[in-house]
Amino acid sequence: xxxxxxxxxxxxxxxxxxxxxxxxxxxxxxxxxxxxxxxxx
Amino acid sequence: xxxxxxxxxxxxxxxxxxxxxxxxxxxxxxxxxxxxxxxxxxxxxxxxxxxxxxxxxxxxxxxxxxxxxxxxxxxxxxxxxxxxxxxxxxxxxxxxxxxxxxxxxxxxxxxxxxxxxxxxxxxxxxxxxxxxxxxxxxxxxxxxxxxxxxxxxxxxxxxxxxxxxxxxxxxxxxxxxxxxxxxxxxxxxxxxxxxxxxxxxxxxxxxxxxxxxxxxxxxxxxxxxxxxxxxxxxxxxxxxxxxxxxxxxxxxxxxxxxxxxxxxxxxxxxxxxxxxxxxxxxxxx
Numbered sequence: 603x604x605x606x607x608x609x610x611x612x613x614x615x616x617x618x619x620x621x622x623x624x625x626x627x628x629x630x631x632x633x634x635x636x637x638x639x640x641x642x643x
Numbered sequence: 644x645x646x647x648x649x650x651x652x653x654x655x656x657x658x659x660x661x662x663x664x665x666x667x668x669x670x671x672x673x674x675x676x677x678x679x680x681x682x683x684x685x686x687x688x689x690x691x692x693x694x695x696x697x698x699x700x701x702x703x704x705x706x707x708x709x710x711x712x713x714x715x716x717x718x719x720x721x722x723x724x725x726x727x728x729x730x731x732x733x734x735x736x737x738x739x740x741x742x743x744x745x746x747x748x749x750x751x752x753x754x755x756x757x758x759x760x761x762x763x764x765x766x767x768x769x770x771x772x773x774x775x776x777x778x779x780x781x782x783x784x785x786x787x788x789x790x791x792x793x794x795x796x797x798x799x800x801x802x803x804x805x806x807x808x809x810x811x812x813x814x815x816x817x818x819x820x821x822x823x824x825x826x827x828x829x830x831x832x833x834x835x836x837x838x839x840x841x842x843x844x845x846x847x848x849x850x851x852x853x854x855x856x857x858x859x860x861x862x863x864x865x866x867x868x869x870x871x872x873x874x875x876x877x878x879x880x881x882x883x884x885x886x887x888x889x890x891x892x893x894x895x896x897x898x899x900x901x902x903x904x905x906x907x908x909x910x911x912x913x914x915x916x917x918x919x920x921x922x923x924x925x926x927x928x
Contacts (some may be wrong), residue, residue: 609682609795610663613689613788620784624901626834633906638915 648900655893662883662890670883671739682796688888689788690814692895694851697821701848702759703766703775704841710771720760727756740859772837773910775844777902779824781895784817801864809857810865817854820847 673680730752734745763820766774778866793811794804805811824847827840858865876884 603678605679605722605795606681606797609792610667612791612795613685616784616788616791617898621898624898625907627905627909631905631912634912634916635908638912638919641919 647781648897651893652897655890655897658886658890658893661681662887665883665886666847667749670880670924671682671877673880676800679796679799684791684883684887686789687884688891689785689792691888692891693782693789696778696785696853696895696899697817697848697851698755699758699762700775700778700782700821700844701851702755702762702764704761704844704848706762706766706771707775707837707841708845708887716763720763723756723759727753730756739858740856743859756856769910770907772841773903773906775841776906777843777899779821779828780902783818783821783825784819784898785891785895786814790814790818806864808864810854810863813850813854813857817847817850820850 662684670681670684705719709719731749734748734752736765737755739745739748762771762774797806798804824840824843827836827843831839833839833877857863858867863909
């Protein structure tokens, strides 16, 4: 049973970590866009 | 399209929850392996999803390489059509490994070529390169899950975490090739990077059929396929497997959707920054 739960937990941990990296990259990009828009003004 | 995203996300979350319930509770317990067999419902759909994403990456990379020359595009289209016809003929005329159905081979050939033309239709010019990056990255995520859940199943069933069997080794090689693809995209700033990466992806994807068909061609420790390979499976187990695959496919589409958008926005921002740097007045010495 432990192996089963470990496999399912690892699957979702990997997906959540990847989604977290995507979110972090989005946030960084949004900040960069804001900075670019400011310099344009 | 933006409005569709949250609706699709909610539907996917519901489907994933149902798939998890079906995998842990709904499906019957396998007699010889017991509860640990349920890893199969996450391991196999993740592998199928990764293979499909790598196949899309392969087709997008070919499109990108031939798309630089209209004549090459026309030749590639004719070759794609010929491959579809040849696959159908070969499926019914040539002897196939035991358990492989001719209809499955013919359908796969037609589906891959159909996908090639769909990508050509909906992802013109640079968009096809964005699609290649997206599918490679998400494919690596799913392939990582395959490589971790496999040993977690093998330890209680085989008594070992890993064996250098053809199926396992070729999957690890596939993962390494695509990790190197991502590294190349991430750390190389050369204008030739997309071309180099596309060439690497074309070679890397050649490993996918080896991984998939290795259990038919070679004597391996990996279990034989129970779907499309002549094996038998309880209908409730098959239902659970297919529901989980559908759920993971929907999840992969969602993640690819977000990653694709991120890549487009990043490229737009880079272009704007480069343009701004060019227009910036420089102080003369």
